[in-house]
Amino acid sequence: MTAITEIATALRAGQKPKFADHADSPAYAAELDAKDPVRHLRNEFIIPTRQMINRKSLGPLPSTVDAQDAQPEHALYFCGNSLGLQPTTVGEYVRAQLATWASIGVKGHFNALDPATTPLPAWQDMAAQCAKQMAPLVGAASADEVVAMNTLTVNLHLMMASFYRPTATRHKIIAEWKPFPSDSYALESQIQWHGLDVATSLIELQPDENLYISTESVLATIDEHAAETALLLLPGIQYYTGQLFDVQRITAHARSKGIVVGWDLAHAVGNVELQLHDWDVDFAVWCTYKYLNAGPGSIAGAFVHQRHGKVEPKSTTANGKTPPQSQDGKDDLDVDVRHAGFAYQPRLSGWYGGDLSVRFTMAKTFQPTPGAQGFQLSNPSAIDLASLSGALAVYDKTDMHTLRNKSLALTAYAEKLLDGILQDALSHDAAAAPPFRIITPANPAERGAQLSILLRDGNVLAALAAAMDEADIVMDQRKPNVVRFAPVPLYNTFADVLKVVSVLRRVILS
Ligand SMILES: Cc1ncc(COP(=O)(O)O)c(C=O)c1O
Structure with a gap:
């Protein structure tokens, strides 16, 4: 040792x-x-x-x-909690992407070049490659629970669009006293978007005099507001104090009360060990420019638990009935019916969330890719994905x-x-x-x-x-x-x- x-x-x-x-x-x-x-x-x-x-x-x-x-x-660089240093592989992967584009143009979407000459698959498959590389870092059961897309705050909004579905009785979000400002703005604007009042729908966990929030106080707040709470959203690591929350215990407790649980892992991913699948987290979001070193403003990540990623023929739901859409029951989020033919978790959709089998048939009806990748909207930037994949190649070595x-x-x-x-x-x-x-x-x-x-x-x-x-x-x-x-x-x-x-x-x- x-x-x-x-x-x-x-x-x-x-x-x-x-x-x-x-x-x-x-x-x-x-x-x-x-x-x-x-x-x-x-x-x-x-x-x-x-x-x-x-x-x-x-x-x-x-x-x-x-x-x-x-x-x-x-230089003595101690700022990886803000922007990580550049791995040499980022340059290598980005140069490969540029050379691919210069060489084969639009064919790069589907044609993978000889792997002996490039670290990159066809652009079409790069998001999945990044998901595969990120899955072990967050403890996903498989790459299907992970997606590389957009940026952190955008993903937070997309996840809340899907998972924060307030009702007259369950409308509260439990957060903490000092979220990163972007998270505060996202939380408050979501509440207002639903026509609700932040003063009554946002519950802020308060720290003690040492700015510490004990797990016991989190659990007590959950108990106090359980019947009215739709969502618990906390940072894995609080950006200001550096406190790491007990993700497993807090998630288990909130979920046992029928509350949906999301985590902002901006400061936790690539920093601490995470087991999001086993801990039963509903969703999580993170950026990739801090401990993952993919570069300023680089493409972000999200986790969606496999129970929310199912896409099933509509006929498999009980007698073709629409399942309940309130959050009062534990299982109503698992599958919902929104479109002809398929049952799946509702979401804001775009063509890149569409299943590969139909994505390019230009079908009018949305059929999501099963798993987290079905939450994508747009054709992702291949340069961004190359940068992320290059950065994650370092983690492949440890x-x-x-x-x-x-x-x-x-x-x-x-x-x-x-x-x-x-x-x-x-x-x-x-x-x-x-x-x-x-x-x-x-x-x-x-x-x-x-x-x-x-x-x-x-x-x-x-x-x-x-x-x-x-x-x-x-x-x-x-x-x-x-x-x-x-x-x-x-x-x-x-x-x-x-x-x-x-x-x-x-x-x-x-
Ligand atoms: C905890 C946390 N949430 C949200 C953000 C905002 O991220 P973005 O600008 O990538 O949306 C940051 C940025 O540092 C952050 O640390």
Whole structure:
């Protein structure tokens, strides 16, 4: 067992990890890096050098391996919770797509080129290829439960169009106090779209004084509003605090009360282990530009549980009767009748959700592709899909358990070093309030890679930003006083974490 696996095993078992006494020494960080079982994956990325990250005009990219080896020369990039770094395979796949288009034009839709010469199938099959690559990352039973389409907020709206069907009695949505603004806008506009009032139809889970939302409080809120709630929509990981919710327990409880359950996994996918099928989640949505590294604004993902993906001949429903459409019963969402001939979950439809067997016959009647892919609308951008498939090729070289092991160790290491700053501050002035607190849960089972640092004094943020700029550290800041520190196991190192914390220490203690 390597040191990292040992640390991760302890953390998974709820024990304190054992870092060496000299944990804050470069030698120890280098020792951990040398034993990192996924160290080689860093070579899959273009790590910007310090010179590159400050460019004002476009210049050549260095060889990735050189950039990786030249430790003092690369920027300290800790922003994978916002935009992941570029995998080399993205360029390779996108160039292949452009070359295909240049070579065979419209034939690229259906004609796959020799796989010895391209990583891409025919454009027609690329969404399915991406679904296959994403399925293990979210714990889908098969690729049929996953689709690559649109962008996150669009998918959230599409999923709510299908799964949020309020009635006079069941109309509430349970969300949390501080969703990412786009989620808030989507939730509120959906409620208003149905002619309902946000004040009475939106229930917001409130955190405690540490900005923490306990599973017990979520379950209690579900119990309180169960009879009137149509949908529960939460983030797998809360973007601001970094809290990872107990997706399994919360989903099971809400579903047992007849509530439809959706998750926004923007900050969870590619970050923590997910088992959406086994956890019985109704639907989920995510973006692919954070931990999946597919590029800014890249095509997004969605999960639809297989029970909602069925497409059956209408005659198989009981005596041809239309099943109930209210959400008062547990099973009424499973199959609904909307069109002549077929029974399926209602949705907003477009031709790319149509079954391949009829998609190009230009049939007037919509017949969806079974599964999540039947929720597509448009002909997807092949460049987008090439970029996503290239990014996901990195995940083909590892698995979420191994990555999470490193992530657990890397984030616990960052936390240990940050705690060292707090201890030093205390030893300088025992009476002073701590200069910051980490608002992300200390329990590793309740967080992903990210640690959110809430500075006591908002003025420190400007000084910190200047020092980080100076040291070519790229890290996300949320005004007025939060810094989000997200060590990404695919490309961040223990040595990098130590360097970043040294800069934080200098600014915070000065
Ligand atoms: C939790 C969450 N939801 C929604 C969004 C919005 O995503 P998009 O602009 O891709 O729709 C983001 C973007 O960072 C996010 O973090």
